Amino acid sequence: MNTLRIIIVEDEAATARNLAHLLHSADDGIFVVTTLTSVTDAVEWFNLNPEGYDLLFMDIRLADGVSFDIFKKAVILKPVIFVTAYNDYAIQAFKNNGIDYILKPFDEQEIYKALQKYNNLFLSGQKAPDTLQIGQLFEQINQLTRSYKKAFLVHFREKLIPVETVKIAWFYTANEIVYAHTTDDRQYIMEYTMEQLEQQLDPHLFFRANRQFIINRYAITEVDFYFNGRLSIKVKPELPERILISKARVPDFKSWMNS
Structure with missing residues (x-):
């Protein structure tokens, strides 16, 4: 059985633990390499370990910024599944870019479906989205979800x-x-x-x-x-x-x- 190496980028400790538990329950071949809790830590880790994982689960809002900042400072070549609490408009942006998402709060079935999509898309030989595509996705999300003058x-x-x-x-x-x-x-x-x-x-x-x-x-x-x-x-x-x-x-x- 091949090991699927996963990185979790999530600043809420309880959410990260729950996600790791659900991942192991969905597929016992999964190995969570590490959990990164900030933009700063993620940039440092990805620059040192560009090939040290197979799949990335990433929250959008982190304690020290948004995940988009990571893509500005580090090269992310592997596929990403986003963990998000964003609204339907943002979710549509994910769909349009062919990158999966999990809407908080999530359960084991949603994790399983996301992993199945990864298997279908990327283990079949398709190329993972490049950094430019992911950057464009985040620009769309920023447009859709940023705060406006009240x-x-x-x-x-x-x-x-x-x-x-x-x-x-x-x-x-x-x-x-x-x-x-x-x-x-x-x-x-x-x-x-x-x-x-x-x-x-x-x-x-x-x-x-x-x-x-x-x-x-x-x-x-x-x-x-x-x-x-x-x-x-x-x-x-x-x-x-x-x-x-x-x-x-x-x-x-x-x-x-x-x-």
Whole structure:
């Protein structure tokens, strides 16, 4: 019987012990070489032992960072099965990249299925994902799961007040000043550019309609066809001017609205 050498990267001791126990229960030919609990330890170990294992079980969030940092500093050539508590969108990213996952909390059956997938994919002669592919996967996960601004601290009548992001109907820029307009029809000056706001706003909630407007999906009341293949967006509170989506941006807007 061939020994399957496994590395566990997990900072929660109880989870790591449980995983090792389930691995041994699923296949008595498994040997857990070591458990690595941090990005720092993992980078050091993989750089010293690039061929010292066959399969890697890896959590995404570690005490000193995210697992993506490991791939920036060490070459990982063997297949990876991720142990994650992420949502369905992140799970879909795993599937699209052909790398398996186990969703916490997991059980023996899930471990067994993940090992079966490893056997089917990689023991049949297929090449393991390279570091670039895994790096791209983590970039997708960062996009899907990173934290976005939940509130902005804005100036109002010589005070600073918090404004919840979900209550902002749209952002717009005029004369090089950026404003936030709220659902209760208040307006505030922002200390960010539109480009900076794009990086801080949840892309599921907000869409960059054009150079002038970023709109909240829940502020949209109507979408009309406009000249030359463009769309005209009506919002609440109402605006005296049209928010136009260019013909080139229409497919992205439709995809966003349907998500």
